Amino acid sequence: MSSTGEFYVPDDDILRELGRLQVRHSHLDHTLRLAIKRMLGISIDDLNRLLYTVWMKAPGGEPVLHDRDNTLKIHVGYQLPTVAEVASVSFERIQRVLNHLTRKR
Numbered sequence: 887m888s889s890t891g892e893f894y895v896p897d898d899d900i901l902r903e904l905g906r907l908q909v910r911h912s913h914l915d916h917t918l919r920l921a922i923k924r925m926l927g928i929s930i931d932d933l934n935r936l937l938y939t940v941w942m943k944a945p946g947g948e949p950v951l952h953d954r955d956n957t958l959k960i961h962v963g964y965q966l967p968t969v970a971e972v973a974s975v976s977f978e979r980i981q982r983v984l985n986h987l988t989r990k991r
Contacts, residue, residue, distance in 0.1 A: 918987075925983045928975060936967060936975070 896904070923929050939953040942963075950963030 921987070922983060925986065926975065926979060933975060935964065936972065939964070941966070 895901070919930050926933075935951060935953055939951045941949065942952045943949040949966050951966060952961060952963055954960070955962045
């Protein structure tokens with residue numbers, strides 16, 4: 887399907903307000919990440935690494951979590967978590983945080 891529309895850039899007043907909204911959204915996102923980190927005792931990045939990185943094993947090597955190190959700007963192999971580490975982020979624990987954040991008791 888082809889589109890006959892064109893890209894459009896809003897006027898400066900709308901762009902300025904969108905910029906303010908983006909900054910406020912970043913503040914909210916950061917605050918929520920900190921709240922979750924404090925309540926669960928882990929960071930969202932750690933949780934995302936468990937769920938969204940590639941679990942791989944090179945021939946003759948040990949299994950690793952293959953992910954990008956944003957500081958080094960390269961892909962690296964992270965040590966696999968233990969069963970206890972994964973289990974510590976239990977469904978019930980996450981559910982308690984969600985209930986707290988949404989005030990369900």
